[in-house]
Amino acid sequence: MPAIPPRFPVTPDEIDRVVADFYAAIRVHPGLGPVFAAHVTDWPAHEEKIARFWRNAILFERSYDGNPMEAHRAAGNVRPGMFSVWLGLFDSVLTRNLAPETAAQWSVLAHRIGAGLRYGVTEGAAFADGVPKLR
Numbered sequence: 001m002p003a004i005p006p007r008f009p010v011t012p013d014e015i016d017r018v019v020a021d022f023y024a025a026i027r028v029h030p031g032l033g034p035v036f037a038a039h040v041t042d043w044p045a046h047e048e049k050i051a052r053f054w055r056n057a058i059l060f061e062r063s064y065d066g067n068p069m070e071a072h073r074a075a076g077n078v079r080p081g082m083f084s085v086w087l088g089l090f091d092s093v094l095t096r097n098l099a100p101e102t103a104a105q106w107s108v109l110a111h112r113i114g115a116g117l118r119y120g121v122t123e124g125a126a127f128a129d130g131v132p133k134l135r
Contacts, residue, residue, distance in 0.1 A: 004060040008105035012055055014098060018106075019051045022093045031085060035077050057109065068113075069120045083118040087111055 023043060026036050040046045049066060056064040072078045090110055094103035 006059045007109065008058065008102060010058055010098070010102050010106065012051075012059070014102075015054045015058065016047075016051050018093055018097050019047050019054065021097055022090055023047050023050075025089055025093060029085075029089065032082065032089070035075075035082065038077055039075055057113070058106070068117060072117050072121050078121055080118045080122045083114045083121075087114050 023036075023046070026032050027043070049064070052061070052064040053066065053068065055061040087107075087110060091103075091107050094106050094110075097103075098106065
């Protein structure tokens with residue numbers, strides 16, 4: 001059976017570099033840093049897990065076995081309004097580390113995934129009358 005071609009051309013090393021740069025920026029971000037720090041106790045292990053997520057999503061390596069939706073819902077301190085900040089920071093890392101076309105293609109995928117996660121967090125974050133908590 002032939003291998004599935006990647007969604008777009010990017011190497012595992014480029015994925016690792018983007019993930020490392022992104023989490024370096026996250027750790028010093030005034031809004032997102034504390035949110036991640038409340039849950040991540042082993043940054044190298046977390047970065048490796050997220051790199052596996054992206055290698056699965058882009059290269060179809062099938063090395064990731066987590067559930068991002070459940071992780072974001074269970075965290076308890078992830079708010080829907082954080083996703084636009086997260087994606088803006090991620091886009092800046094992509095632009096800094098990749099060729100423009102590759103950065104743009106990865107950004108489209110990240111925004112699609114982010115929209116799904118935001119929706120999942122929003123559905124789980126509603127007031128008693130069902131109105132979603134957007135911040």
